[in-house]
Amino acid sequence: EVQVVESGGGLVQPGGSRRLSCAASGLTVSINYINWVRQAPGKGLEWVSVIYNDDTTDYADSVKGRFTIARDNLKNTVYLQMNRLRSDDTAVYFCASGVPLDVWGQGTTVTVSS
Amino acid sequence: IVMTQSPATLSVSPGERATLSCRASQSISSNLAWYQQRPGQAPRLLIYGTSTRATGIPARFSGSGSGTEFTLTISSLQSEDFAVYSCQQYNYWPLTFGGGTKVEIK
Numbered sequence: 001e002v003q004v005v006e007s008g009g010g011l012v013q014p015g016g017s018r019r020l021s022c023a024a025s026g027l028t029v030s031i032n033y034i035n036w037v038r039q040a041p042g043k044g045l046e047w048v049s050v051i052y053n054d055d056t057t058d059y060a061d062s063v064k065g066r067f068t069i070a071r072d073n074l075k076n077t078v079y080l081q082m083n084r085l086r087s088d089d090t091a092v093y094f095c096a097s098g099v100p101l102d103v104w105g106q107g108t109t110v111t112v113s114s
Numbered sequence: 115i116v117m118t119q120s121p122a123t124l125s126v127s128p129g130e131r132a133t134l135s136c137r138a139s140q141s142i143s144s145n146l147a148w149y150q151q152r153p154g155q156a157p158r159l160l161i162y163g164t165s166t167r168a169t170g171i172p173a174r175f176s177g178s179g180s181g182t183e184f185t186l187t188i189s190s191l192q193s194e195d196f197a198v199y200s201c202q203q204y205n206y207w208p209l210t211f212g213g214g215t216k217v218e219i220k
Contacts, residue, residue: 035209037157044200044211044212044213044214045149045151045157045200045202045211045214046211047208047209047210047211050207050209058207058208060208061208094156094157096157099204099209100147100159100162100202100204101147101149101157101159101202101209102159102162102168104156104157104158104159105156106155106156107156
């Protein structure tokens with residue numbers, strides 16, 4: 001079965017950091033586009049970041065300079081390092097593969113609050 | 115690219131047809147996808163390439179359009195179809211989503 005599983009969410013203070021993980025099975029992260037998409041409470045979906053199959057990366061303007069996406073091919077896992085977190089980063093963070101986004105994880109919740 | 119969906123909420127009786135609209139701020143060719151999201155669940159890909167159903171998606175879901183105007187039609191609503199539907203363009207980076215249409219039971 002093809003799936004991705006997110007982990008790493010939790011409560012973080014404003015200005016803090018958190019690293020999310022997206023572990024894949026049944027698909028190889030090194031040859032797929034792997035995206036992070038978030039959804040703030042009661043809001044729509046917002047694309048956050050992508051790591052392409054050639055290792056290049058891209059970010060939404062709202063997170064550029066604060067978030068970093070990377071992958072570990074041996075672990076078949078993609079990470080999202082989130083620094084300088086703000087209250088408006090509070091959301092469920094989904095990992096999704098492909099374009100369009102055809103495989104989604106169940107999401108992990110990040111709450112930024114003091 | 116700004117994606118605008120209408121209406122925000124659609125009240126439909128089971129068995130009736132639902133028509134959802136999505137507009138792009140500029141042409142995105144046919145690079146338009148639709149996702150279904152039930153409460154507490156992750157989004158699920160329904161349609162890509164404007165009109166191609168994803169694996170396992172029932173034939174009652176259909177997509178149409180091109181350029182800047184797109185439509186998702188659910189021909190006969192079943193109980194499991196009451197959910198939020200979001201369109202997304204993937205012609206340009208960054209990927210952008212519409213705000214969603216909630217299909218609720220009338």
